[in-house]
Amino acid sequence: MEEQQDRNGRVITITSGKGGVGKTTTTANVGAALAARGKSVVLVDADIGLRNLDIVLGLENRIVYDIVDVVEGRCRLRQALIRDKRLANLALIPAAQTRDKEAVSPDQMQELCRELRQQFDFVLIDSPAGIERGFRNAIAGADEVLVVTNPEVSAVRDADRIVGLVEAAELPPPRLIVNRIDPELVRRGDMLSVEDVLEILAIPLIGVVPADESIVTATNRGEPVALDPSSRAGQAFRDIAARLLGEDVPFQPLEAPDGVWRRMLRALGFGGRT
Amino acid sequence: MLDGERLEASVRVRGTQDGVRLVLPRDVAFPSILAHVHDVLEARAAFFRGAALVLDFSEREPVLEEIVALQRLLDARGVRIQAISAETPEHRERLARWGFRTELAGSPRRLRLVEPGAEEAPDGSATYVRRTLRSGMSVEAEGHLVVIGDVNPGALVVAGGDVLVWGVVRGTVHAGRNGDTGAVIAALRLAPMQLRIAQLVARAPDRGAHLLDAPALARVVDGQIVIEPWRIERR
Numbered sequence: 001m002e003e004q005q006d007r008n009g010r011v012i013t014i015t016s017g018k019g020g021v022g023k024t025t026t027t028a029n030v031g032a033a034l035a036a037r038g039k040s041v042v043l044v045d046a047d048i049g050l051r052n053l054d055i056v057l058g059l060e061n062r063i064v065y066d067i068v069d070v071v072e073g074r075c076r077l078r079q080a081l082i083r084d085k086r087l088a089n090l091a092l093i094p095a096a097q098t099r100d101k102e103a104v105s106p107d108q109m110q111e112l113c114r115e116l117r118q119q120f121d122f123v124l125i126d127s128p129a130g131i132e133r134g135f136r137n138a139i140a141g142a143d144e145v146l147v148v149t150n151p152e153v154s155a156v157r158d159a160d161r162i163v164g165l166v167e168a169a170e171l172p173p174p175r176l177i178v179n180r181i182d183p184e185l186v187r188r189g190d191m192l193s194v195e196d197v198l199e200i201l202a203i204p205l206i207g208v209v210p211a212d213e214s215i216v217t218a219t220n221r222g223e224p225v226a227l228d229p230s231s232r233a234g235q236a237f238r239d240i241a242a243r244l245l246g247e248d249v250p251f252q253p254l255e256a257p258d259g260v261w262r263r264m265l266r267a268l269g270f271g272g273r274t
Numbered sequence: 275m276l277d278g279e280r281l282e283a284s285v286r287v288r289g290t291q292d293g294v295r296l297v298l299p300r301d302v303a304f305p306s307i308l309a310h311v312h313d314v315l316e317a318r319a320a321f322f323r324g325a326a327l328v329l330d331f332s333e334r335e336p337v338l339e340e341i342v343a344l345q346r347l348l349d350a351r352g353v354r355i356q357a358i359s360a361e362t363p364e365h366r367e368r369l370a371r372w373g374f375r376t377e378l379a380g381s382p383r384r385l386r387l388v389e390p391g392a393e394e395a396p397d398g399s400a401t402y403v404r405r406t407l408r409s410g411m412s413v414e415a416e417g418h419l420v421v422i423g424d425v426n427p428g429a430l431v432v433a434g435g436d437v438l439v440w441g442v443v444r445g446t447v448h449a450g451r452n453g454d455t456g457a458v459i460a461a462l463r464l465a466p467m468q469l470r471i472a473q474l475v476a477r478a479p480d481r482g483a484h485l486l487d488a489p490a491l492a493r494v495v496d497g498q499i500v501i502e503p504w505r506i507e508r509r
Contacts, residue, residue, distance in 0.1 A: 157409050160426050164408035
């Protein structure tokens, strides 16, 4: 009985089309960053059958009820909400692992979003890959959409498809997160740059997340990098959260981190442009 | 007084590459010309409404009062005079001195001949799409197709006639799908996955697909699709 008044929160769906570009990591980290800023946040894992968000947050062992239990009325919404172990104002509604996307309808998702937005400032929905039922469920109750892509031709192609579908659903133009950009590869011309991606997608940019090994280890440990003040990727996620809050945050300069190896090469005269 | 047939021949309406021309005869008194133009406008009101034409004095000596009378008549029916032309340099000079344009600057290339009385242009009208076509979207048109926006990779555009893209073509465009090898594809930038004109197919090079960073036009030359940059100064 902690929340009485309607918070009238924002429902934001994180999607991508292509799988494996970092939707779930983005959802967890942007959510954690918003929660660290004092907002009440609930993350909804809409990837029914391929439950992941709980693992990234290190909350798998706490799951009793899931999203399908809620929409089918087997439990109350409150019972399915898992409170994060680090941030008191961050919660998760896990996906069902033993069911599939057809277990939830777009109407049910809309209803769920309506209930959640009364209790939370932000409702972040982690969309499954693809453009089918799972995706349509994920955007059914959304006010805004964030599209995650990698600087790869196939990921950008799928993101473009998704942007078209979001526009067709009469939602506002989605905002773009370019994830796993490697400044060194871009510099060598071996990777699409953020500008290349923007030229095709032509939607507003809300975040650029550098490729960062620490994300892999943090994800495996169930620790959002957004809570690690020394992580460059974590800073990028915190910046996205700040931009969602309407703050005008400049984009971090995309330089390759000056590692020992590069410094040594430069000392030997191989450093190239700095 | 002229009989019907001679009257028919007095003022000629010609569809030309530059559009519609109203050609005035040399030896006919002006009042009957005025009457005839009036009849022509009445008979083909729908065709002329909102049109712009060239008033061609041909060998007839231009007289300011006649021009003014014709202009008033045409104005009343929503027809605009684009230019007034004449056969001899002296006559053209005189028209220019009065402040009229004597010829159209740079006639458009592929303007189709439109004969008065024809219901519509031979290829039908153009379809107009004002948005970027993203991956997975497709648009088909019977006639010409105009896209204001980009055609992204994974998008497909098909038209019976020409395709004009005011944007970047990165996807696949098919013009003249019913076999019209005269169809063209024009875009602000052509970096297509594939272009098709009639039954011909041109695809992007597998390696080093470079982007022609200029407006360009693709057409069929000797049974092959060729892409040429569009140079404004040439035309």
